[in-house]
Amino acid sequence: MIYIYLFITFFQIGLFGFGGGYGMLSLIQTEVVHRWHWLSTSEFTDIVAISQMTPGPIGINSATYCGYTAIHNAGMSNTMAILGSATATFALVLPSLILMIIISKMFMKYMNTPAVQSIFTGLRPAVAGLLGAATLLLMTPENFSTPSESPWQFWISCALFAATFIGTMFLKINPIKMIGYCAAAGLLLLY
Structure with a gap:
């Protein structure tokens, strides 16, 4: 059940998180620390620090680490935590992917107008x-x-x-x- 909540939470963050990864951080913190209590504030701070040090966008990196830590803190195995990591990352990226596919199809249809x-x-x-x-x-x-x-x-x-x-x-x-x-x-x- 936690995977469904993880997916819905990060899908909403991906859908409404304007302003790039740094703009998403407050949304992620509100959801994973304060609303769902999947992480403590210190764990989230550590995740943000790690996300800044690793290559890639900070919003996606944070989602990846938050998904892993949320499942791990729920007492599940590392394999299940990796699935949580993939779920959060995919859910965060999915709204942008859908929008880009729609925009690309519209562009291909109307590009010669x-x-x-x-x-x-x-x-x-x-x-x-x-x-x-x-x-x-x-x-x-x-x-x-x-x-x-x-x-x-x-x-x-x-x-x-x-x-x-x-x-x-x-x-x-x-x-x-x-x-x-x-x-x-x-x-x-x-x-």
């Missing part, structure tokens, strides 16, 4: 502007230095920026490889 084409035509410059704004926000003295403070660091940073742009845009070098190349160059030239 003039209204949808107009929407995407209008979105392209907005996305380019947002990427440009993010780039400008990162071009700070802390990241690039200034010519008056440290000319060497400034010009090396500008050269790495230009090389990355040219490498990914025109030479079609894999962006992950470019990150590695620039990290190595930064280590050699700026250390």
Whole structure:
């Protein structure tokens, strides 16, 4: 019976948890600590710390660990706790999966209509502007230095920026490889 409550609880959190994983944490805490008493406050705090340290989204990681701990605290075996972990994780992801399938089907059906084409035509410059704004926000003295403070660091940073742009845009070098190349160059030239 606890699996059904676990599924319903995390499905609701996945459905109404806007604002990403950090926005879900208060919902998860309210449900698993205060409402169902599956975890203590200290256990939940430990789970949040572990979720931040492990790779992946914090909301999904928290659901995974909460599902495991809830079943384990109910006195069931580790195998059953793993099933609880899978149940909570699946339930949290399911609303987003359903919404994305519906949106994808609608998009595939209407993607060639003039209204949808107009929407995407209008979105392209907005996305380019947002990427440009993010780039400008990162071009700070802390990241690039200034010519008056440290000319060497400034010009090396500008050269790495230009090389990355040219490498990914025109030479079609894999962006992950470019990150590695620039990290190595930064280590050699700026250390």
